[in-house]
Amino acid sequence: MTKSIKSECRYPDSSVLYRRLKRSFPLIVRGEGCWLYDDTGRRYLDACSGALVCNLGHGVSEIAKAMGEQAGRIAYVNGTAFTNEPVEALAAELAGLCPKGLNKTLFMCNGGDAVEAALKISIQYWVESGKPLKRKIIALNPGYHGNTLLAMSASARPHYRAMFKDWLVDVRTIPAPYAYRCACRGEKKDCPACGAGALEEVIRREGPDTVAAFIAEPVGGSSTGASVPGNDYFRNVRSICDRYGVLFIADEVMVGAGRTGTWSALEPCGVAPDFLLFGKGITGGYAPLSAMVASERIVDVLARGSGAPLHNQTFSQHPVSCAAGLAALRYLKTHALIERCARMGRLLHESLQKLLEHPHVGDVRGRGLFAGVEFVKDKSTRTPFPRRLRLAETFTEAAQAAGLVVWPNTGQANGTDGDLVMIGPPFVITEDEISEIVRLFRIALETTIETIK
Numbered sequence: 001m002t003k004s005i006k007s008e009c010r011y012p013d014s015s016v017l018y019r020r021l022k023r024s025f026p027l028i029v030r031g032e033g034c035w036l037y038d039d040t041g042r043r044y045l046d047a048c049s050g051a052l053v054c055n056l057g058h059g060v061s062e063i064a065k066a067m068g069e070q071a072g073r074i075a076y077v078n079g080t081a082f083t084n085e086p087v088e089a090l091a092a093e094l095a096g097l098c099p100k101g102l103n104k105t106l107f108m109c110n111g112g113d114a115v116e117a118a119l120k121i122s123i124q125y126w127v128e129s130g131k132p133l134k135r136k137i138i139a140l141n142p143g144y145h146g147n148t149l150l151a152m153s154a155s156a157r158p159h160y161r162a163m164f165k166d167w168l169v170d171v172r173t174i175p176a177p178y179a180y181r182c183a184c185r186g187e188k189k190d191c192p193a194c195g196a197g198a199l200e201e202v203i204r205r206e207g208p209d210t211v212a213a214f215i216a217e218p219v220g221g222s223s224t225g226a227s228v229p230g231n232d233y234f235r236n237v238r239s240i241c242d243r244y245g246v247l248f249i250a251d252e253v254m255v256g257a258g259r260t261g262t263w264s265a266l267e268p269c270g271v272a273p274d275f276l277l278f279g280k281g282i283t284g285g286y287a288p289l290s291a292m293v294a295s296e297r298i299v300d301v302l303a304r305g306s307g308a309p310l311h312n313q314t315f316s317q318h319p320v321s322c323a324a325g326l327a328a329l330r331y332l333k334t335h336a337l338i339e340r341c342a343r344m345g346r347l348l349h350e351s352l353q354k355l356l357e358h359p360h361v362g363d364v365r366g367r368g369l370f371a372g373v374e375f376v377k378d379k380s381t382r383t384p385f386p387r388r389l390r391l392a393e394t395f396t397e398a399a400q401a402a403g404l405v406v407w408p409n410t411g412q413a414n415g416t417d418g419d420l421v422m423i424g425p426p427f428v429i430t431e432d433e434i435s436e437i438v439r440l441f442r443i444a445l446e447t448t449i450e451t452i453k
């Protein structure tokens with residue numbers, strides 16, 4: 001590094017290509033539990049675990065030690081030629097945590113990789129099953145599955161897609177089960193969006209012989225702000241997929257690995273998908289790792305056919321990342337952190353409900369340590385603020401200035417307008433820290449309303 005590092009880093013003073021080119025970034029030098037510290041000693045309460053990643057909290061030396069030991073023994077082997085101890089052990093642990101039959105895992109680096117792998121292997125499965133016409137994908141709107149082009153094709157987020165529209169493949173969408181924004185307000189059992197009838201309609205319209213897979217987040221991620229579907233939703237999805245021979249891909253990149261109080265967010269529904277995807281929290285952020293857990297029934301077809309899944313990457317099955325995943329999983333178990341997530345999640349939701357007293361907090365929802373707070377201009381009509389006010393972004397900046405880190409999202413009301421923030425602290429959060437989240441949230445909200453007036 002040629003220049004000395006400044007506590008506030010920004011473009012163009014640094015050689016880093018930042019994610020935002022019009023603001024400065026505090027330089028974080030260490031973390032502990034739910035707190036981040038910058039180089040001036042200022043601290044921030046990490047209420048969204050980075051990007052819903054740091055489930056175990058910051059600064060867990062056991063994970064760092066496991067990674068260091070593995071790197072010292074063997075850091076990399078090519079997955080085409082060899083296997084390694086951590087990948088074998090982690091895959092076996094995951095098989096023990098996933099529904100029966102879901103026991104073949106391909107490890108990659110990012111959530112988007114896992115999404116792409118599951119979509120491509122779905123197509124490969126149908127080709128090798130003698131049904132090459134089954135190629136269409138169905139996804140939820142709004143929904144998000146990643147930034148690479150196939151994952152973005154499956155993501156109904158108009159503002160991310162607009163510039164690349166002509167490069168994206170055609171993915172059919174159905175309305176997401178998003179009760180707060182649904183005309184039925186989540187109250188009608190026969191609502192096609194909230195009850196999954198829309199999935200059956202689109203499969204029949206497209207022709208079941210042409211549909212390969214349906215991909216969905218079992219609890220809505222940031223694009224619907226932790227919207228939790230009714231208990232029957234995914235049971236209906238499973239039976240519709242079975243009836244029409246459509247594979248079901250559960251994208252738990254954000255909501256899996258314990259975040260909603262169970263290892264898999266689908267667990268309370270009692271149904272098994274054909275692919276279960278993990279990312280973000282699977283190592284607690286100590287190494288980049290994602291996992292596509294596939295059903296043996298699907299992999300068997302490839303084993304009898306071509307003999308190889310058509311999705312490989314240099315860093316798949318990476319020993320050091322898998323060692324981080326294994327250590328993270330064991331840490332979660334030893335410290336009963338998923339149980340803690342469920343318990344502290346109830347407290348978090350009770351505390352966040354108090355924000356509903358504010359005239360511009362329209363809804364607070366979620367499960368476990370996973371919550372979305374949606375802002376509206378008018379509570380009775382659920383009218384969003386106009387996008388030009390950039391409320392979610394203004395709020396996030398005000399929160400950071402107050403020492404609270406949250407994750408913003410926009411556009412969920414109508415594709416353009418809509419403001420929400422996600423709250424998802426590390427599972428080690430304490431009662432006092434939850435009270436501090438709410439206190440700082442209120443301060444940031446008052447500042448935001450003053451700023452946009």
Ligand code: PLP
Pocket residue numbers: 109110111112113115144145146147217221222251252253254255279280
């Ligand atoms: N799927 C879901 C549900 C996500 O929330 C995300 C990222 O936020 C992804 C996939 C993509 O993950 P990554 O950014 O690691 O590629």
